[in-house]
Amino acid sequence: MSDAEARAAAVQTCLRGLLPEDVAALCVPVRDASRALYPEERAAIARAVPHRQDEFSTGRMLARQALARIGHPPAAIPADDRRRPVWPADVVGSISHSSGLCAAAVAPGGRLRGLGLDIERIGAVPDEIMAAISHPEEIARHRATMPEALLRTVLFSAREAIYKAYNPLTGSYLDHRDVVLSLGGTAFSARIVAGDRPRLGGADRIDGVFAEAGGMVVSVVAVPAPSPTR
Ligand SMILES: CC(C)(COP(=O)(O)OP(=O)(O)OC[C@H]1O[C@@H](n2cnc3c(N)ncnc32)[C@H](O)[C@@H]1OP(=O)(O)O)[C@@H](O)C(=O)NCCC(=O)NCCS
Numbered sequence: 001m002s003d004a005e006a007r008a009a010a011v012q013t014c015l016r017g018l019l020p021e022d023v024a025a026l027c028v029p030v031r032d033a034s035r036a037l038y039p040e041e042r043a044a045i046a047r048a049v050p051h052r053q054d055e056f057s058t059g060r061m062l063a064r065q066a067l068a069r070i071g072h073p074p075a076a077i078p079a080d081d082r083r084r085p086v087w088p089a090d091v092v093g094s095i096s097h098s099s100g101l102c103a104a105a106v107a108p109g110g111r112l113r114g115l116g117l118d119i120e121r122i123g124a125v126p127d128e129i130m131a132a133i134s135h136p137e138e139i140a141r142h143r144a145t146m147p148e149a150l151l152r153t154v155l156f157s158a159r160e161a162i163y164k165a166y167n168p169l170t171g172s173y174l175d176h177r178d179v180v181l182s183l184g185g186t187a188f189s190a191r192i193v194a195g196d197r198p199r200l201g202g203a204d205r206i207d208g209v210f211a212e213a214g215g216m217v218v219s220v221v222a223v224p225a226p227s228p229t230r
Helices: 003-018 039-045 050-069 127-133 136-145 148-170
Strands: 024-029 091-098 101-108 112-121 179-184 187-192 205-213 216-224
Touching: 003 024, 003 101, 003 205, 003 216, 024 050, 039 050, 050 091, 050 101, 091 148, 101 112, 101 216, 112 148, 127 148, 136 148, 136 179, 148 179, 148 187, 148 205, 148 216
Parallel strands: 091 112
Antiparallel strands: 024 101, 091 101, 112 216, 179 187, 187 205, 205 216
């Protein structure tokens, strides 16, 4: 097993532990999976550089494998004009790539209303950008709990997972500094501090979980579907 395969296996195991049992999640090293793309997917990525094409095609391949695991037939997952994956109507999902790995997760729409997934290499987030993507109190409050390179990566990765769940549900942009994050164990909770941003289900907070595996931070936001009324 190559180093990349070992890291991917660690991330996949971690992801499955973070997500509800009936959510399918996979992670593999990025490869050329373009032969399995649907025409509308191929069109979305035709002009990108080869590495970006590989990231995209690996994500689509994994997403279809994950669809199969939840009993869904194969389907095209095109990208909309803002790069968001267009999932089949009865499914929610999320894709992430970083440092040569790609991960995808999908869930039946009756189980989750929204899903955001992010993987990020620990150390990939330099100190110089922290002022633009976080609040000083987040670093101050959590500095004693983990090494700073890990903390920076968590503060960044959690926000990406939040955005991937939040944006498709609300249609609204959310800036990194529109939320303040609190960490506790493997949980994170984001308080929306920008007064003009829509809330998810009326709540001021968006909750998620994170963990470290294969040299990466793995972050997940799973927004539950409303319980069926009797
Ligand atoms: C989209 C974004 C969240 C992550 O993109 P990235 O840096 O390339 O990182 P990743 O590889 O982890 O994720 C890319 C994947 O996210 C998915 N994606 C892109 N835009 C998305 C959106 N608006 N909503 C949900 N998923 C999205 C796509 O599947 C994409 O992969 P693909 O193009 O191969 O299909 C980021 O670039 C972005 O646009 N951020 C906006 C601001 C923000 O993050 N705010 C945080 C607020 S708390």
